[in-house]
Structure formats: C-alpha cells, structure tokens
Amino acid sequence: MAMFDVDTVRKDFPFIDNGRIYLDSSASSLTPEPVLKKMLEYYHGFRANVGRGVYTATRRATDEFESARKRIASLINAKPEEMIFVRNTSEALNLVAFGIGLKPGDRVIATVQEHHSNYIVWLRAKEKIGVDMRVINSDPEGNLDLCQLDRELERGARIVAVTHVSNVLGTKNPVEEIAKMAHERGALVVLDGAQSVPHMKVDVKRMGCDFLAFSGHKMCGPTGAGALFIRADLQDDVEPLCIGGGSIDDVGIGYYKLKKGPSRYEAGTPAIAEVIGMGEAAAYLQRIGMESISEYEERLTKSLLEGIRGINGVELHGPMDPKKKIGIASFNLGFMNPHDVALALDRSANVMVRSGHHCALPLMRDVLKCEQGSVRASVYFYNTEEEIETFINALTALTASSR
Ligand SMILES: Cc1ncc(COP(=O)(O)O)c(C=O)c1O
Structure with a gap:
C-alpha cells in the first residue's frame, strides 16, 4: 500500500509549523488548509442559505452542501440520504435517544467504556421515561x-x-460481533464513531450498525458540524430533536407534515460553511486513504507505547498491541496529578496532551481506579516519530525530576 509523505501532509497544518507538538487529536484534530480554503470559498463566493431560493449563489451553496453529504456518506459507505447533519456526536446521540420513542420498561444496554455523551443520554431516558438501563x-x-x-x-x-x-484506552471494540448478537435478539445498535471514523476505514454496512454518530472536528473538519447515520428504513420511526423551517412537507392552520429524508432532521439554517468544510475533510482523508492513515498511525502507536512503557514509574492503561487500538496512550505518572503532568509537558517541551477523566468517569473510576483521571497522548497522521521521541524524552525527564 502506498504510504503518504508525512512531510508533505504537515505543510497543510500551519499550527504545527513552529515546533508545537500536538498530541491531543482525540479531543479535537487540527484542520488542514484545503478545508479552511473550502470554507473561505463559501464565504467569498457563494455565501447564501441552502434549500431556499432560486438565485445562483443559493443554488451553488445547496449543491456544495449536498455534495458534502455525499462525501461524508462515502467515507462510511452509507447512502447520502442516510446522513443527517448535526453539530457533533453528542447531539447525534441525543437525537437517537429521544427520537427512537423509548417507552417505560424498554431495555437499553450500554457499556462502562462509554464517553458521557453515549451514557448520560440513556441515564436521562431512565430518569425521564423509566427505561431499564443495563451496563x-x-x-x-x-x-x-x-x-x-x-x-x-x-x-x-x-x-x-x-x-x-x-x-480512554483506544481499544477497538468488536462491533460486528456485537451488532450480530444484538440483531439476532431484535435490538438496534447505536454506535459512537467519534474515535473510529477519523482513524480507520469504517463501513456501516459491514459493521451492520443501525446508527453511527461522529464529529467533524475530530476528523480534520471544523467545529460545529457532525453527522448521524440512520439506516434508511428506520427513519420513519425516529423523531427529529428539533423541527421548523426546512423540515416540513406541508403546514396548514391546524396541522404539519414532516419531510422524509435528512431534511426532516435539519430544521433551521444549518452550519453551512462547517458542513461544507466537513465534506472537504472527508475528501481530504479519502485522498490520503484511510488504510494508509491506519497503517501509519499503527507504527506511531507502537513507538508511543514502547516509549512510555520503557519509563520507570509510569502506569500505562489499555492494550499494548497497537493492532488492537488506535493511537491513544492513557497513563499515570506515580502520584502526580495528571493536570500537573500535562502542564509540565507543555512548559518544558511544547507538547500538548489531554489530562483528566476524558468524559468517561465510569471507566476511569470503576474500572481503572484512577480517581484523578489520567494523562492521554493521542496521535494522528500528521504526527511524526521525532515528535514521539521528543515527548518520550520530556516524560522521562519529568519522571526523573519528580522522584
Ligand atoms: C468516544 C466519544 N464519544 C463522544 C464524544 C463527544 O464528541 P463531541 O464533543 O464532538 O460531541 C467524544 C469526544 O471526545 C468521544 O471521544
């Protein structure tokens, strides 16, 4: 498989031009120039609303918006009419939890690994509707x-x-197997793809999921745009979170009729530039190739894990086999508070890492027993072996000085 040239790719990311080492892409990725250029093209060239009006700029904006839908659908092997634009993964998961028509006593199975966004929506359904939630x-x-x-x-x-x-752990879950088990017993599968879609080839048909939520800002897109895949034949059974302009077929004095398809869920003026930017990000990732991205990141992950594991006094969480995970390394350094570690790395080596509970308190406290959370370094395809080395050296020095 042809490997991309990381030095060429890095030219698209001015943020890391000046020695900054960004190891927090799992929180939010950087945004490459072609995505920013595309968004500016919208503001300069066809800044108008979408799905309304007949003049040239509004038709161009609508075409670009719908072309983004096609690009994002193609990234996960969905049909464009199965892609709904939302603000982010959290909004997508709220839409499912409150749109699916849960009734008192319905059973929802989540896991202790979930990010709060795929956890508290179900707890809320338990509280408000009387759903029986299992973990x-x-x-x-x-x-x-x-x-x-x-x-x-x-x-x-x-x-x-x-x-x-x-x-937190980077572990790839066996979602195909889980979907098969769920479908055999008549349950629907809601997948949180926030950490998978940016880093690996994701195929909704092969996985067999019914819903997939993900965010543009973690996959080289801007903030403010995300997507929800809803299997086409389920859309009649899922209520929108919000209705209004653009989402109806007809309104009379005493009635309204919702549209079919994505616009049913996209009331009001959407984040037009951001969606177009997210579409460009999907195309950007596909130009590099998702397989090439995963393969390159697997190598970086190996160096990252081996480097951290080699430092005395560091406790590394999650699988050590880079094939079983994406490029995330969560760790603790003795009794040092994770925020102090992150601050020290920033000050001493210009290395940016995340610290805290990563919005996954049940996993952090009940499984990993990390009351104070952990430090999390995460890589993307624009990181390099040299950056990992600098990070490992800075962490080694910090460990030595904290003894
Ligand atoms: C697994 C997972 N799910 C959901 C989210 C929430 O994403 P957003 O903040 O874009 O809604 C995140 C963000 O870190 C995440 O990592």
Missing part, C-alpha cells in the same frame, strides 16, 4: 464482557449503545 463491564485492557452482553440480550433489549473505539 456491560469491561476489563482494564478494554475487553467488553460479551458473555454479560449475551445474558442481557437474552432478557430482551431495544437498544445496544456502544463506542466503536474507547476514547
């Missing part, structure tokens, strides 16, 4: 307890909500 355990390596899932499914469930990749 599947995980070991500290990130292996979900599939026997427990099987037992829970045996009792019947409407929804299985699971993250494709853990944002």
Whole structure:
C-alpha cells in the first residue's frame, strides 16, 4: 500500500509549523488548509442559505452542501440520504435517544467504556421515561464482557449503545460481533464513531450498525458540524430533536407534515460553511486513504507505547498491541496529578496532551481506579516519530525530576 509523505501532509497544518507538538487529536484534530480554503470559498463566493431560493449563489451553496453529504456518506459507505447533519456526536446521540420513542420498561444496554455523551443520554431516558438501563463491564485492557452482553440480550433489549473505539484506552471494540448478537435478539445498535471514523476505514454496512454518530472536528473538519447515520428504513420511526423551517412537507392552520429524508432532521439554517468544510475533510482523508492513515498511525502507536512503557514509574492503561487500538496512550505518572503532568509537558517541551477523566468517569473510576483521571497522548497522521521521541524524552525527564 502506498504510504503518504508525512512531510508533505504537515505543510497543510500551519499550527504545527513552529515546533508545537500536538498530541491531543482525540479531543479535537487540527484542520488542514484545503478545508479552511473550502470554507473561505463559501464565504467569498457563494455565501447564501441552502434549500431556499432560486438565485445562483443559493443554488451553488445547496449543491456544495449536498455534495458534502455525499462525501461524508462515502467515507462510511452509507447512502447520502442516510446522513443527517448535526453539530457533533453528542447531539447525534441525543437525537437517537429521544427520537427512537423509548417507552417505560424498554431495555437499553450500554457499556462502562462509554464517553458521557453515549451514557448520560440513556441515564436521562431512565430518569425521564423509566427505561431499564443495563451496563456491560469491561476489563482494564478494554475487553467488553460479551458473555454479560449475551445474558442481557437474552432478557430482551431495544437498544445496544456502544463506542466503536474507547476514547480512554483506544481499544477497538468488536462491533460486528456485537451488532450480530444484538440483531439476532431484535435490538438496534447505536454506535459512537467519534474515535473510529477519523482513524480507520469504517463501513456501516459491514459493521451492520443501525446508527453511527461522529464529529467533524475530530476528523480534520471544523467545529460545529457532525453527522448521524440512520439506516434508511428506520427513519420513519425516529423523531427529529428539533423541527421548523426546512423540515416540513406541508403546514396548514391546524396541522404539519414532516419531510422524509435528512431534511426532516435539519430544521433551521444549518452550519453551512462547517458542513461544507466537513465534506472537504472527508475528501481530504479519502485522498490520503484511510488504510494508509491506519497503517501509519499503527507504527506511531507502537513507538508511543514502547516509549512510555520503557519509563520507570509510569502506569500505562489499555492494550499494548497497537493492532488492537488506535493511537491513544492513557497513563499515570506515580502520584502526580495528571493536570500537573500535562502542564509540565507543555512548559518544558511544547507538547500538548489531554489530562483528566476524558468524559468517561465510569471507566476511569470503576474500572481503572484512577480517581484523578489520567494523562492521554493521542496521535494522528500528521504526527511524526521525532515528535514521539521528543515527548518520550520530556516524560522521562519529568519522571526523573519528580522522584
Ligand atoms: C468516544 C466519544 N464519544 C463522544 C464524544 C463527544 O464528541 P463531541 O464533543 O464532538 O460531541 C467524544 C469526544 O471526545 C468521544 O471521544
């Protein structure tokens, strides 16, 4: 497989031009120049609303907006009419949890690995609707307890909500197997793809999921645009979170009729430039190639894990096999507070890492037993082996000085 040239790619990211080492792409990725250029092209050349009006600029804006839908659909092997634009993964998951028509006593199965965005929406459904929520355990390596899932499914469930990749451990979950198990018992599968779509080839048809949520800002797009895949034949059963202009077929004095397809869910003026930017980001990733991205990141992950593991006094969480995970390394350094570690790395070596509980408190506290959270370094295809080395050296120096 042809590998891309990282030095060429890095020219698209001026943020890392000046020695900054950005190892926080799991929180939000950087945005390359072609994406910014595309958004500016909209503001300079065809700045008008979409789906309304007949003049040239508004028709061009609508065409570009719909072309973004096609590009994003193609990234995950969905049909354009199955892609709904939202602000981010959190909004997408709220839409599913409150649109699917859950009733008192319906059973929802989530996992302890979930980001709060795919956890508290179900807890809220429990609180407000009386849904029976079950939580599947995980070991500290990130292996979900599939026997427990099987037992829970045996009792019947409407929804299985699971993250494709853990944002703390980086573990890739066996989503194809989970979807098969769920479908055999008549449950629908809601996948959180926030950490998978940016880093690996994701195919909704092959995985067999019914819903997939992801964010533009983690996949080289701008903030403010995200997407939700809803399987075409389920759309009549899912209510929009918000209705209004653009989402109706007809309105009379005493009635309204919602449209079919994505616009049913996209009331009001959307984040036009951001969606167009997200579409450009999808095309950018596809030009590099998702397989090339995964392969390159696997190499960086290997160096990252080996480097951290070699430092005395550092506790590294999650699987050590880079094939089982994406480029995330969560760790703790003795009794040092994770925020102090992140601050020290920033000051001493210009290295940016995330610290805290990563919006995954159940996993952090109940499974990893990390009351104060952890430090998380995460890589993307624009990082280099040299940057990993600088990071490892800075961490080694910090460990030595903290003894
Ligand atoms: C696994 C996972 N799910 C959901 C989210 C929430 O994404 P957003 O903040 O874009 O809604 C994140 C963000 O870190 C995440 O890592």
